[in-house]
Structures are given as structure tokens and as C-alpha cells.
């Protein structure tokens with residue numbers, strides 16, 4: 001049973017009233033990196049909507065307001081540190097123009113960030129960047145800070161003459177005056193104010209083009225090659241999305257800028273996306289890694305989010321679900337459906353994990369404390385899966401037609417879920433109220449299906465029984481599930497549609513041939529937890545020959561659960577022969593769950609022969625299941641010692657080496673932790689490996705690894721490794737570690753703070769609650785506050801159940817290895833005994849024969 005999403009006392013949130021229909025925002029600013037200050041004027045122009053308007057309220061947090069004018073005249077105002085209440089001299093009538101200009105200055109703690117060198121990172125570049133989503137623009141300029149006010153915008157900024165400044169839209173002017181550089185940008189398409197951006201730094205610009213549109217990548221000078229490698233496919237993505245979405249890219253320019261210490265992966269600021277510079281790919285990483293998903297995600301937001309915007313954050317899935325699904329669309333077009341389907345599985349894992357471990361909620365909701373609370377795996381990944389189901393239900397032609405219609409109808413406007421439902425209906429005729437109700441608006445959770453499939457050669461009937469096993473309670477409904485079943489016979493794949501409406505359905509389907517494959521929901525389109533029962537030979541045929549990689553992978557998983565020599569042989573064959581690396585990887589994972597010596601040997605052999613780095617990574621991960629196995633420890637140790645062409649194979653080997661508790665793990669992982677790598681991935685895994693190896697002597701290395709001045713990802717990994725090593729312990733050393741982790745709650749790196757939060761949950765000591773409370777009171781980042789509350793709740797309930805489960809899983813894993821070892825020994829003993837008996841019998845028989853001869 002999942003927990004409630006909303007904390008007790010959470011009230012419904014609605015978009016605010018719109019007294020004014022905002023038309024234009026003009027910012028004229030001076031930013032001073034030395035003083036970390038901003039000063040200037042925000043001018044907001046609009047048309048009055050409310051009758052007899054006497055008061056205008058603007059959001060402006062912690063800004064010093066100097067003067068306010070309305071239509072050119074000075075007016076009275078009050079500022080309580082959060083909102084400015086502006087008293088107009090005379091009431092203004094509906095339809096009249098109103099221009100408010102606010103002169104202000106401030107040293108923002110949110111919204112606008114100044115980064116630069118310090119004692120820990122002396123080489124860090126000086127940069128300034130903004131992050132408005134979701135309600136932080138108010139920290140750097142006065143505004144109506146809500147997505148349902150959309151306006152054109154311009155920003156003119158004065159910066160030190162050696163720096164460049166990027167903002168939305170097109171460059172109007174760029175000049176130097178009195179030792180300062182003044183750069184002016186303008187966007188002539190209306191957007192919401194959370195999308196207004198400013199990025200300042202010593203950037204190099206790399207220019208390319210898509211059709212007539214300039215496409216520009218900005219990056220810290222000296223990293224041009226990395227930027228080009230990382231963003232190379234942007235023009236192809238512009239082309240793809242312009243075609244698929246039925247509306248060409250809506251802005252005159254597309255810029256992407258890499259900045260340091262960014263607090264998200266990327267942000268889709270209108271026509272000028274901001275990206276974290278940690279994803280800049282070096283040559284070695286490009287062997288088996290790209291960030292196309294991130295690039296495609298932010299680009300797709302230019303349509304879904306920027307051109308058409310969620311009306312309030314409770315409808316945020318209309319931004320994030322589409323952007324997430326667009327990652328799939330890009331992958332599908334670029335690498336094919338099998339590669340795209342891998343994302344589906346990742347999304348399902350994330351959503352199912354959140355549903356089981358944190359809470360269950362409707363995707364669209366009014367009940368949240370802060371908007372950032374709902375930017376979770378329901379919003380992104382489940383949202384993406386919902387759109388995938390919608391596409392399969394409608395078919396491609398209707399789906400894309402509906403998208404084009406929806407974008408055309410609502411461009412420059414704001415939307416809620418019902419607008420999408422109406423747009424689908426108006427463009428395709430399909431009334432999908434039931435679909436949006438169960439998946440988005442009213443319903444939460446997902447179907448849990450038990451499916452059994454059998455075929456009778458006598459009646460030539462295939463019988464498909466489907467039961468919805470989820471508990472129908474709270475917001476979890478009985479689902480209506482249109483899907484299909486795919487039979488494979490001599491004539492190829494035959495798809496038969498099924499619609500499940502009731503709790504239990506039995507379908508009798510006439511087939512002239514006995515099918516070799518029978519795949520319920522081919523492509524795993526439905527977001528459901530599905531258990532399928534069918535004969536082993538059918539699973540084996542599917543593993544060997546299903547059309548889609550994701551279905552072959554599912555067969556590998558099912559066969560692993562069954563176990564036994566036939567399943568093992570089929571999996572071994574897939575490991576060696578499947579044409580798709582991810583299926584070979586799935587076969588490796590499946591073989592590992594069998595835990596037999598022969599499975600281990602097959603994996604070790606594949607480790608030598610496999611060439612694809614991502615399949616190798618899966619094999620290495622699978623080998624990590626063979627705890628205390630000397631042969632595996634040797635093989636993994638060799639990779640860690642010598643390194644691998646792929647960062648990720650090498651990193652995975654570090655973790656696996658710890659998991660198998662290799663005798664040399666401590667020594668080799670300390671060595672690996674000295675290596676530099678893309679996103680610090682090797683060090684991260686080395687730290688985690690040390691924790692998995694239960695290497696208590698590593699505490700010192702990890703404390704060192706978590707220090708300010710080390711690379712952020714490694715610091716985070718060190719923090720969580722520390723927690724794993726001392727969890728459940730209450731001795732003096734453990735207390736010391738816990739206190740160090742508590743100190744990281746106020747680290748200057750947001751991500752390290754987040755890691756410290758999780759770590760305290762893992763350590764499970766309620767003594768951390770006071771410092772968690774302090775963090776919640778002090779902290780401005782809503783993500784930390786929300787998660788902090790959850791961790792406190794877990795700690796208060798005694799021990800974290802998730803941790804217990806993890807510990808039990810560890811123990812079960814060890815027991816399983818032990819059992820499998822014992823079984824093998826037993827089999828050996830039995831076989832030896834049998835051989836002895838047979839020999840004895842043979843001797844006896846020989847003797848008897850001899851006697852008879854005699």
C-alpha cells in the first residue's frame with residue numbers, strides 16, 4: 001500500500017486571479033558579479049481585466065524596491081519582502097492599458113545565481129545564470145509569477161566588458177559603453193515569466209543552422225569541442241520535431257548554453273536552453289554514451305511548455321510528460337524502436353519505484369505544498385508512458401494529427417488536461433475522457449495483471465485469461481485497457497486486439513495453427529505490472545525470435561524466474577547470439593539470477609567475447625551477483641586493475657567487485673578512486689563498491705572523498721557510501737560519521753545536500769531529526785524541504801522500511817548463492833554416490849558373470 005502524496009494539512013492550490021492581462025515584460029538590468037547583485041527596472045505592460053482596478057500585486061521576494069510608477073506617474077506601494085502592493089491613484093477601467101515600472105536592486109538567494117572560483121575550486125569560471133522554474137523568477141525581478149500570464153519579453157543587461165550575456169529570442173544590440181558591455185535580447189512570442197533567462201560568462205559560441213534558424217551552442221571558452229560533440233544532433237532534432245509535431249520550431253533562434261553548478265540537468269528557457277556543464281561529453285565517454293535524451297527533452301519543451309504551457313503547476317505533466325515522451329520519439333527516429341523501448345523500461349522502473357516506495361498520486365493534482373513537489377516520476381515518466389499509450393491507442397496518424405491540432409489551437413496559451421482530451425476529440429473524433437480520467441485526472445496507480453495463455457490443439461482455441469489484481473481502493477480504479485495479443489505462427493506475427501474492462505476476462509481466440517509465440521501486449525505499451533503464465537517452450541521461442549527487443553528481454557526475465565537447465569540453455573544462446581545488445585544484456589542479468597556455476601561460466605566467457613560496451617556493462621553488473629566467487633572476483637579485479645575502454649564498464653566493475661566481496665576489493669577500489677573520469681563515474685562506483693564490500697576501513701577514504709573541493713558526483717557517492725557502512729550502527733564512530741553527514745545538509749552544493757538527506761535516511765538514526773528540521777526551516781530549495789519531511793517521517797516511524805527490505809534482499813541474495821552452492825555440492829555427492837553404486841553393481845555383475853562362467 002502506497003503512502004499518501006500530500007502531507008496532512010495540504011490545501012488545494014489554484015492559479016491566481018489575473019487582474020491584468022500581461023502583454024510585455026521589459027527588464028533593464030545591471031549585474032555585478034563582484035558584489036553578486038542585480039539592479040535595474042522591470043517594466044510590465046498589460047491590459048486591465050478586473051473592473052475598477054485600484055490595486056496591483058506583484059511577486060518580488062527579498063528585493064529592495066526603490067520606486068514604482070503606473071502609466072508614468074509615481075505611485076504608493078508597500079512591500080512585505082514577498083509581494084509588492086501597488087496603490088493606483090485612480091481606478092482603472094477594464095480594457096485600459098497599464099504600464100507598471102519598478103526600480104529595484106537585490107542580492108538574490110534564488111532565481112539568479114553567481115558562481116566563481118573559491119578555495120575548494122580555484123579554477124571554476126565566473127558565471128551568472130538564472131533558474132525561474134517554477135516560482136523563483138520573483139527572486140530576481142518583480143513579476144506576476146504564474147504560468148498563466150504569458151507575454152513577450154526583452155532583457156537588456158550591463159555586464160563586465162569581458163563577458164557575454166545570453167537571453168531569450170534574438171540579439172537586438174551588443175555594445176560596449178563606459179567599460180561595460182550592454183547586451184539586449186528580445187523575444188516576440190509570448191511566454192510565461194518562469195522561462196525568462198539570463199546566462200553570463202566568458203562563453204565561446206559555436207554556430208550552426210537548421211533551415212533558416214541559427215542554432216548556437218555557448219560554452220566556457222576552451223571546451224568548444226566537447227560542446228560540439230555533445231549537441232551535434234540538435235539540427236536533426238529540430239527537423240524531426242518540426243515534422244512530428246505539425247508546427248515548425250516556433251522561434252527565430254535556438255541557443256543552448258552550458259553553465260557550472262546548475263541545479264537541474266537542463267532548463268527549457270524559451271529559445272535559449274540552459275544545460276549543466278557536467279554533461280559535456282569527452283571523447284572516451286562518447287564511445288557508449290550520449291545525452292541526446294536531455295537535449296531532445298529541452299528542445300521538445302520549446303513546443304510543450306513554452307509555446308503551449310501548463311495553466312498551473314498541478315497540470316505540469318502537459319510540459320514534462322511530452323518532453324519526456326519526446327526523448328522516446330527522438331531515440332526511435334535516430335536508433336530505432338528497440339533503442340527507444342529501453343527508455344520505456346527505465347521510466348516504468350522509476351515510476352513503479354516511486355509508487356511503491358514513496359507515494360501514489362494522480363498525475364494532475366491540486367494538492368501539493370509547493371510546485372516542485374510534483375516534479376517527480378509520476379509527472380515525467382508516468383506522464384511519458386501515458387502519452388505512449390495514447391499514441392498506440394490512436395495509431396500514429398491520428399496521434400500526430402491530434403498533437404498538431406492541440407499545439408495550433410493552444411499556441412501562446414495555457415492548457416489543462418481537459419484541453420488535451422478535447423483537442424484529441426476534435427481532431428480524431430475519439431472521446432477519451434475515460435482514458436484521461438483513469439490515467440491522469442481522477443485515477444492513480446496502475447493495473448496489476450495476471451495473464452495466462454494456453455492453446456488447445458483439439459479445439460484450436462487459444463485461451464487468454466486476464467485478471468486485474470490491483471486493489472481497487474482510494475484513487476486506484478479498475479482500468480479499461482485496450483491492448484492486443486501477438487501470436488506467431490507459420491504465417492508470421494498475428495495481432496489480435498483485446499479490451500479488458502472487467503476484473504476478470506477470458507478470451508477464446510481461434511487460431512488455425514498452434515502458435516509458437518503468444519505475447520500479451522507486445523512492446524509492453526501498457527503501464528502495468530504484468531505476470532504472464534504460459535508454457536516454457538513459448539517463452540523460449542519468444543526469447544529467440546520475438547520481433548521486438550523488449551519482448552525478447554521480457555522472455556529472458558520470465559525464463560530467469562523459472563530457472564532450470566532448459567531455461568539456462570536458452571538464455572545462454574541469447575547471450576551469445578541475439579542481434580541486439582540490450583537483449584544480450586537482459587540475458588546476462590537473467591543468467592545471473594540462476595546463480596549456477598554453469599551460468600557463471602557462460603557469463604565469464606561472454607565477458608571475453610562480447611564487444612558492445614553496453615552489453616559488457618550488463619555482463620559485469622550480472623557478475624556482481626556471484627558473491628564470494630573467486631573466479632568472478634578475479635575477472636572483475638582484472639578489469640578494475642587494467643581499466644576498460646569504456647568508463648562505464650570500468651565503473652560497473654568497481655561496484656561489482658565490491659558486491660562480490662572480492663578479497664582484493666579494498667585495495668583495487670582505492671586505486672580506482674584515484675582515476676579521473678566523465679561525471680566522476682569511476683570514483684562514484686569505487687566508493688559505492690567499498691560500501692558494498694563492507695569495508696569499514698574505508699571510512700577515512702570516504703570522508704576525504706566527500707569533502708568540499710572534490711568533484712560533486714564523487715562527493716555524493718562518498719556520502720551515501722558512508723551511510724551504507726554505518727547504517728544501523730550506534731557506536732561512537734558511526735555517530736561521528738552521522739554528524740559529518742549532518743554538516744553536509746548545509747553544503748554549498750545542492751546535490752551534496754540532497755545526498756546527505758538520503759544518507760541520513762539510510763543511517764536510520766532518529767538523532768538526525770533536529771538537524772533535518774533546521775535544514776527544512778532554513779532551506780530555500782523546495783526539493784530539499786519536501787524530501788527532508790519524508791526522511792523525518794521515516795525516521796520517526798522507527799527504521800526505514802525500504803532499508804529493511806534492501807537488507808533482506810541482500811541477505812536473500814547471499815542465501816541464494818549459498819543454497820545454489822549447496823545444491824551443486826549435493827548434486828556432486830549424489831552423482832558420486834550413484835557412480836559408486838553403479839561401479840559396485842557392475843563389479844557384482846562381473847563377478848557373477850565370472851562365477852557363472854567358472
Ligand SMILES: [Zn+2]
Nearest residue numbers: 297301320323
Ligand atoms: Zn522538462
